[in-house]
Amino acid sequence: MTKTYNNKAWFLVLPVLFLVAMNAVIPLMTVVNYSLQETFGDNLFFWAGTANYEAVLSSERFHTALLRQFIFTFTILAIEIPLGVAIALAMPKSGPWASVCLVLMALPLLIPWNVVGAMWNIFSLPDIGLLGWSLNSLAGAISSLLNLPPDQALTFNYTNQIGSAWFVVILMDVWHWTSLVVLLAYAGLRSIDDAYYRAAKIDGASRWAVFRYIQLPKMRQVLIIAVLLRFIDSFIVYTEPFVLTGGGPGNATTFLSIDLVKSALGEFNLGYAAAMSVIYFLISLFVCWLFYTLMTQSDAKREYEQ
Amino acid sequence: MTDVPAGSAMAQADAASRTVPATRTRPQKPLRLKWLVPTLYIIFLMLPIYWLVNMSFKTTNEILSGISFYPANFTTDSYVEILTNPVWYWGYINSITYVVLNTILSVCVALPAAYAFSRYRFLGDKHLFFWLLTNRMAPPAVFALPFLQLYSSVGLFDTPFAVALAHCLFNIPLAVWILEGFMSGVPKEIDETAYIDGYSFPKFFVKIFMPLIASGIGVTMFFCFMFSWVEMLLAKTLTSVQAQPIAGVMTRTASSSGYELGLLAAAGVLTIIPGAIVIYFVRNYIAKGFALGRV
Numbered sequence: 001m002t003k004t005y006n007n008k009a010w011f012l013v014l015p016v017l018f019l020v021a022m023n024a025v026i027p028l029m030t031v032v033n034y035s036l037q038e039t040f041g042d043n044l045f046f047w048a049g050t051a052n053y054e055a056v057l058s059s060e061r062f063h064t065a066l067l068r069q070f071i072f073t074f075t076i077l078a079i080e081i082p083l084g085v086a087i088a089l090a091m092p093k094s095g096p097w098a099s100v101c102l103v104l105m106a107l108p109l110l111i112p113w114n115v116v117g118a119m120w121n122i123f124s125l126p127d128i129g130l131l132g133w134s135l136n137s138l139a140g141a142i143s144s145l146l147n148l149p150p151d152q153a154l155t156f157n158y159t160n161q162i163g164s165a166w167f168v169v170i171l172m173d174v175w176h177w178t179s180l181v182v183l184l185a186y187a188g189l190r191s192i193d194d195a196y197y198r199a200a201k202i203d204g205a206s207r208w209a210v211f212r213y214i215q216l217p218k219m220r221q222v223l224i225i226a227v228l229l230r231f232i233d234s235f236i237v238y239t240e241p242f243v244l245t246g247g248g249p250g251n252a253t254t255f256l257s258i259d260l261v262k263s264a265l266g267e268f269n270l271g272y273a274a275a276m277s278v279i280y281f282l283i284s285l286f287v288c289w290l291f292y293t294l295m296t297q298s299d300a301k302r303e304y305e306q
Numbered sequence: 307m308t309d310v311p312a313g314s315a316m317a318q319a320d321a322a323s324r325t326v327p328a329t330r331t332r333p334q335k336p337l338r339l340k341w342l343v344p345t346l347y348i349i350f351l352m353l354p355i356y357w358l359v360n361m362s363f364k365t366t367n368e369i370l371s372g373i374s375f376y377p378a379n380f381t382t383d384s385y386v387e388i389l390t391n392p393v394w395y396w397g398y399i400n401s402i403t404y405v406v407l408n409t410i411l412s413v414c415v416a417l418p419a420a421y422a423f424s425r426y427r428f429l430g431d432k433h434l435f436f437w438l439l440t441n442r443m444a445p446p447a448v449f450a451l452p453f454l455q456l457y458s459s460v461g462l463f464d465t466p467f468a469v470a471l472a473h474c475l476f477n478i479p480l481a482v483w484i485l486e487g488f489m490s491g492v493p494k495e496i497d498e499t500a501y502i503d504g505y506s507f508p509k510f511f512v513k514i515f516m517p518l519i520a521s522g523i524g525v526t527m528f529f530c531f532m533f534s535w536v537e538m539l540l541a542k543t544l545t546s547v548q549a550q551p552i553a554g555v556m557t558r559t560a561s562s563s564g565y566e567l568g569l570l571a572a573a574g575v576l577t578i579i580p581g582a583i584v585i586y587f588v589r590n591y592i593a594k595g596f597a598l599g600r601v
Contacts, residue, residue, distance in 0.1 A: 002494075009426035012418035013434065016478055019415060023475040024441045027452030090343035103582075103589050104348050107355070110581025114538045114553045115574040122361060122567065123354040130357045133373045175351065182347075183592060236445035239539055257447035264451055277448040288443040292436055 028281075034274035052275035062276060064251070065259040072255060073234045076173045080230060081223070083174070084181025088189055089215070091182070102186075105179040117243025120172040124244075126157040131168075158245065162252040165245050169253050172240060177230060184226045188219035228291040235284055256280055355578070361571035369567045384572035394573070397555035400466060402580065404541065404551070407470035409530040412477040413485075413523060420485035421511070425494065438479040449475065450543045457544055468544040469551070473534045480533065481526045488522025489515075521591050528588045535581060552577060 038048040056062050092098045108116070126132040139154035148154070158164040196214045205213075238257035241247070247254035247262070254262070260280065264273035361369055362384055363377040388394040422428070423435060453472050454463070462468040496518070500510040516523065538553035545551060556573050585592070 003425060003427045005427045007428045009422035009428040009431075012422035015415040016419040016438070016482060017434070019411075019471070019474050020438060020441055020478050023449075023453075023472060024444065026456055027449045030452035030455060031448065087343055087347050090340050092341075092344075099589050101344050101348065102592050103585050104351065105344075106585045106589075106592055107578070107582060108351055110532055110535065110578070110585060111574075112536045112538055112553060112577050114556065115577050118556070118570060119354050119358050119574055122571065123357045128369060128373050130353065130373075130375075175354065178347075179351070232443045236443070236447070238445070238447050257445055260445075260447045261450070270451075273451075277445075280445055281448055284443045284445065285440055288440055289436070292439060 031274045031277045034270050035278050036271075038271050048271060052271040053279070055272055056275045056279055061251075061259070062279075065254055065256050068254065069235065069256045072170070072173075072237075073231060075170055076177070076234050077227065077230055079170070079174050080178045080181050081227060084178050084226070085185045085219070085223075087178070087182045088185035089211070091186060093190075102183070105182055107179075108176050109179055111176075113239035114243050116172065116176055117240040120168065120175075120240075121244050124158055124168045126155070126159075131171075132156055132158070160249050162249060165249055165253050169241050169244060172244060173234065173237075176240065177233070180229065181226045184222045185219055188222035189215060192218045224291065224294060228288075231287060231291070232284060235287070358571050358574050361567060362575045364568055366566050366568045381568075384568045385576075387569060388572055388576060394555055397550055397552035398576065400545070400549050401535070401541070401551040401553075404466035404469040404473070404549070405531055405534045407466060408473045408477060408534045409527050411470060412474055412481045412530045413527055416478055416481035416485055416526070417516070417523075418511075420482045420489055421515070423482065423486045424489035425497065435482075438482055442476050442479045442483075444475065446476075446537065446539045450539060453540060454543055463544060464546050464548045466549050469541045469549070470534075472540045472544055473537060476537075477530045477533055481530055484526045484529060485519070485522055488519045488525075492518050524588060525591050528584060528591075531584055532581070 035052050036048060036050075037045040038051070039045050091101050111119070123129045124132045126136055135156040139156055143153040155161075156164050158168045192214065196218075197210070200210045200214060236257055237255060238261065241253050241255060242258050242261075245253045247258045251259075260273055260276055263269045263276065360376060363380055363382065364374075365379060365381055365383070368374070368377065368379060423431065449472075457463045457468040457472070462471070492515070496514070497510070500514050505514065538551065541551040542554045542557075545554060552573065556570060
């Protein structure tokens with residue numbers, strides 16, 4: 001569509017600009033302000049320059065939290081994107097069953113995040129939760145099968161085992177968010193005209209060829225949105241893992257947001273937390289810019305082709 | 307696609323499968339097991355929910371005494387407690403209040419803005435759009451403390467308005483983004499014809515344009531509702547007693563009176579219900595809405 005050049009359009013954008021600016025710019029200024037100062041309480045602030053930034057960037061704790069964050073984000077992306085596409089491919093194409101699938105699959109997306117955390121907390125309790133109990137029974141059976149001595153027997157307890165905690169956190173995220181990828185991929189698949197499939201059938205294309213050369217290119221656009229949303233949302237995740245594990249055992253599942261809130265509210269280290277906020281925000285901004293460029297480029301390419 | 311594509315892709319697929327059934331059936335391939343994949347996935351999705359519902363009908367003693375797959379002493383005490391205790395049910399009312407406020411506010415201001423982005427080029431439009439999107443990417447944890455100071459200083463702390471306004475941070479960009487996608491699907495000739503016929507901009511927008519993108523508005527409202535309903539960090543930070551959301555009530559009760567798992571589970575089940583109702587109403591538009599109108 002060719003757009004008219006008209007600067008009066010700014011008037012239509014003003015209310016949005018006002019509301020978002022109030023919510024984004026003022027708090028961001030506050031954060032930047034704190035990040036440049038040092039406080040010892042009593043509302044006394046001292047100019048600290050870039051000392052806080054240096055402290056964050058050189059701190060072991062920030063590095064490990066960042067590393068943990070990236071491991072978590074890439075793990076869930078590697079699971080959720082292929083799984084979501086596979087489920088979307090297998091879903092009924094229309095009719096009442098398609099509606100049933102959509103409604104049931106969308107359900108986890110509308111559960112408040114703290115309830116998701118609490119629900120998985122209860123679900124995974126080692127002795128009285130369904131998942132924890134099942135895994136422990138399974139682990140017990142395997143241990144006795146392998147004749148492991150009692151002190152080496154396999155157990156599952158996410159409150160004191162790092163591996164178990166990670167397993168539950170990742171499984172929870174897969175449970176919570178795979179549906180988003182499914183719905184996006186499903187929307188992409190539904191937009192493919194049947195003529196493509198007929199043409200593929202006439203050409204005798206294999207199932208894989210249909211997927212690789214028809215379905216995947218048509219889903220490209222929505223999959224970029226899916227990766228973008230999942231990347232960002234998992235990068236800024238706070239509530240669910242915090243309610244589930246509290247960042248523990250130890251610091252094993254302390255992701256960036258949790259670490260940030262710990263240092264800001266828990267330790268009241270405002271300058272440090274603010275500097276960390278700014279760095280954190282810049283990282284997500286950079287990734288956002290990367291995806292946005294990718295998306296607008298493919299938009300432009302599509303318009304050029306038409 | 308020229309017309310408003312309200313599920314039209316689905317309708318096309320329907321029509322195609324009716325007229326050319328031969329292309330759909332592939333008798334030579336054993337595809338009978340295909341239904342297993344979504345079925346297993348849905349079972350996986352339902353298991354934790356089943357466990358929550360199961361627990362909500364048990365007494366806390368029964369929950370703690372050991373594992374059982376259904377409540378032995380079926381009790382609705384937890385639900386009765388929530389529905390009769392004002393602290394509990396006001397939590398729900400507060401949550402729904404700020405969610406509805408936020409949804410209306412976001413959609414109302416996003417409509418003209420999305421129209422501007424979809425129809426006009428103007429100074430700095432691309433940068434503005436990108437800046438809006440970056441706010442969708444801002445970690446709420448970063449903003450929690452500054453928000454607290456901001457809304458305390460303007461006297462809105464502990465009111466639903468504070469939460470409704472704070473949630474605009476991520477809901478308005480999202481609303482603009484989705485609506486822009488839907489609006490770009492409406493041909494510009496309609497605008498031009500209406501202006502030639504003598505419609506003023508507000509009249510054209512309300513009488514002609516909004517009905518054309520009605521499904522898009524519905525989907526946008528769904529998304530605003532969803533993200534405002536599920537977000538709890540800001541909602542909890544910006545309220546204390548008067549406007550406490552259900553999440554706040556849940557944590558408070560769980561910590562003060564021991565760990566009442568039955569009550570916690572029942573409260574959790576009740577938070578799922580509004581979402582389930584909303585999904586049911588938009589089920590035919592969900593798929594398209596999730597693609598943000600860009601398929």
